[in-house]
Amino acid sequence: MTTTLYTSDHEWLAIDGDVATVGITDYAQQQLGDVVFVELPKVGRSLKKAEAAAVVESVKAASDVYAPISGEVLETNAELAAEPALVNSDAQGKAWFFKLRIADKSELGGLMDEAAYKAHTA
């Protein structure tokens, strides 16, 4: 059973046990426009909450994706690196960025559920 949480920086996290799958929201991809390049963190890297973890670039500009919580990078999405446009077509599905082993579950307390995120972007 997974739970999806959101950050005010427009990232989503699907929580499954002690693993979080992280991506950017559909709202974020709409704001960015056509994504042409994604840079993902190295597997094994230990990320601190709020640290720049990945980069997503549209034709116009580059934007950082911040680690929504602390944790070790377990896996990155090779399909996304090869096909960055997946962010536009399936931001909250196939276009996941990386999976983290959650370092501190208490950090999840500061995140939003779907209803709160919807209110945040309304």
Place this chain on the structure above:
Amino acid sequence: MLARDDQDSLKRTPLHGLHVSLGGKMVPFAGYDMPVQYPAGVLKEHLHTRASAGLFDVSHMGQIALRPKSGKVEDAARALERLVPQDILAIAPGRQRYAQFTNEDGGILDDLMVANFGDHLFLVVNAACKDADEAHLRANLSEDCIVDSLADRALIALQGPKAEAALAKLCAATPAMKFMDSGPHEVAGLACFVSRSGYTGEDGFEISVPAADAERLAKTLLENPDVLPIGLGARDSLRLEAGLCLYGHDIDTATTPVEAALEWSVQKSRRSGGARAGGFPGAEKILAHFDRGASRRRVGLRAEGRAPVREGARLFADEAGGEPIGQVTSGGFGPSLSAPVAMGYVPTPLAALGTKLFAEVRGQHLPLTVAAMPFVKNTYKR
């Protein structure tokens, strides 16, 4: 985000209402509230322009008539030659030429188009520079010319392989025009100035139209299913692929026309040994650059990877780093090439095609190659 006060102080072009009704995403640009993209998005807008036809609102640019007090256009041309290193006298009636206003240091104050309309010159200058350009013209040329700001005109660019057919429906004379022809034409019954030119590398036209008629003309052009509205985002990626300079980025008051690799725009008559050599601001430095070379040069850059290399990225000769040798002045993703493209300044010995360089992007040194521009072959109708 801008505060409301700032947004309210932004100027609007005569097509502002149309942009909003078309779903344009409006952003501040050169003091104007302008569409950066429409719902199609930058990528599709870019590719549509290369495949079909794109309509751009460039009404924020300055349009100026330079009217000779003598009534003779050659007197206006001779006067303007005091401010630009181009041969203006040689522009035939109905033709236009690319030019630069230079300063005493040989730098570029603005770049512009100059057309000969028979009894006066018609100038198109950059939005951000237009007030300064007009003041510069008035301060220096008022003895010979009336500087007439055509603020009551909009400017619409129609660019791409289907631009000719789209405009031909509204003005039968335009298909016979050649690249850089420019003059008055009736378009859809409106008193327009049409030039066969643009800022995309594609064949196309720029149409100056009275402000009150601009929306009607734009809507008429957009009724053609081949024509889509294109925002500033795609305008920038199109001009970058075409290797065209963006003022304030690739050229400015600190770059001479020679450093900027714009030698082709300075005719022999104004160079050393020419009939009217010099006689423009900064001539000493600019002619020295022609005669003895400049120490740096604007070049095209292609990356090996997929990561865009953007404006401000420092350039290095060695992968290990060391002292930066130059900087990227424009860069991004080229949708038609599906690859990153950039331009920047490097020391002249490193400006040869094929030279390997490195750009610093997020702490890494990414390999680049000095490459010929335009990156995408232009399709001008010469």
